[in-house]
């Protein structure tokens with residue numbers, strides 16, 4: 001309402017009050033004799049004026065009181081609905097404030113493979129994981145630190161007034177928060193990996209949007225390198241260029257099938273027999289060996305994993321056929337990436353390759369790691385079932401390091417467990433680990449599975465494994481992964497026989513504690529005879 005119009009009720013109420021009062025005063029003092037109707041009209045005018053005046057005053061009072069309260073937009077919480085932490089705009093504002101108060105750091109914290117998590121668990125459980133992570137982060141935040149959720153699975157932590165050197169310690173603290181798995185919905189345990197990107201500023205901070213994109217770039221690099229955290233390198237362009245160049249080179253190498261397979265034997269302790277070989281991918285780029293963990297994760301990110309796996313399967317089966325032709329009958333294990341199991345075309349492709357190379361399905365073992373959770377009822381479950389139905393064997397890799405191993409064992413028929421190297425190394429000096437290994441071996445036996453000890457490096461480990469009843473080992477102590485020609489030579493020099501088919505239930509077995517050092521002797525001198533340098 002225009003100001004002048006708004007004043008009209010006040011003017012009228014003042015006139016009514018003044019007029020009414022004047023008539024009543026005049027009537028009361030008796031200067032004039034006023035007729036009764038006039039006096040009543042004056043009373044009505046006075047009362048009406050007072051009412052109007054009061055209403056106006058109350059409205060003004062209300063306006064004053066309301067305007068002193070926070071207005072509705074200010075009341076809208078600066079909080080993210082899902083996590084209860086600051087939302088994107090609020091944490092960005094906190095970041096801007098922090099850059100004005102002195103040196104500090106920004107950490108961007110991102111969950112690895114969150115998309116898979118959403119897919120395997122469903123949105124409700126994945127949201128629950130986000131909430132739980134948010135509250136772990138909030139509980140661990142130091143005084144003055146500001147925490148927010150930028151979106152999806154991405155959190156931001158601002159540490160104002162801190163020296164850049166403190167940022168790494170903060171990132172380590174964040175990483176340690178996920179050491180304990182998360183419990184969701186039906187009691188499934190979920191283990192998370194985080195990638196943290198760190199950017200720090202001193203007296204002359206860059207703009208907030210620059211800080212955010214620098215932290216993102218550092219986070220991307222951490223993930224691509226398979227590292228839990230990475231700091232922003234001021235030479236940003238060169239970092240990004242390096243990453244893109246490497247991904248491009250990998251794409252080319254996969255297309256031209258330049259990746260190579262090395263092979264590492266698995267040996268039966270009792271008989272000295274080579275029960276199979278594991279194929280491990282190698283990529284040499286510009287004279288440098290790139291770690292398989294790095295290029296496999298790059299291949300996953302770049303959508304190359306299906307063609308990479310296909311090429312390696314082709315190569316491995318081709319090699320087995322060549323060994324066959326040389327009179328060396330071997331079975332081969334090929335590693336699958338968790339993402340391969342989401343590819344419904346995989347089982348058919350595997351069967352075609354087996355057929356093309358004339359290899360019986362039982363001579364191919366597919367190793368699946370259990371570090372990425374895969375509850376049943378999923379696409380990966382169906383792919384596993386179809387693979388299994390086609391006759392190929394399945395193995396659980398890195399057994400003991402993930403969350404889903406027992407689920408796998410309950411829900412799928414697998415043929416082999418590969419006990420993670422961390423158990424093998426620790427069981428020598430730690431009784432509890434020894435007990436875990438011994439019961440895993442016993443469980444494997446009851447389920448009719450081979451238990452393979454991975455990464456065996458020392459003779460004491462062999463001794464402990466024999467005492468546990470574990471019969472099959474793989475590791476540098478026997479032979480590191482080597483190119484096929486070297487493995488052929490090694491097999492000719494060392495192996496008395498090889499076993500291409502699955503072990504028969506009546507095959508040679510060591511009994512608990514009974515084999516003693518004689519079991520090592522059973523290796524027939526295989527131990528320690530591999531090429532000296534691990535590769």
Ligand code: C2E
Nearest residue numbers: 280281292293296312335336337455456457475476477481
């Ligand atoms: P993994 O499947 O657990 O393979 C065993 C790793 O342990 C190999 O590392 C092998 O070289 C190493 N190793 C063997 N014996 C010993 C030992 O006595 N001591 C120690 N400390 N290590 C030993 P590598 O070749 O660097 O491969 C690392 C990982 O990369 C593999 O772990 C596997 O997860 C992945 N990977 C390798 N090749 C492929 C592939 O073709 N496809 C997929 N999806 N992943 C692959």
Ligand code: CA
Nearest residue numbers: 278335367397
């Ligand atoms: Ca493996």
Ligand code: CA
Nearest residue numbers: 397398418454
């Ligand atoms: Ca392994």
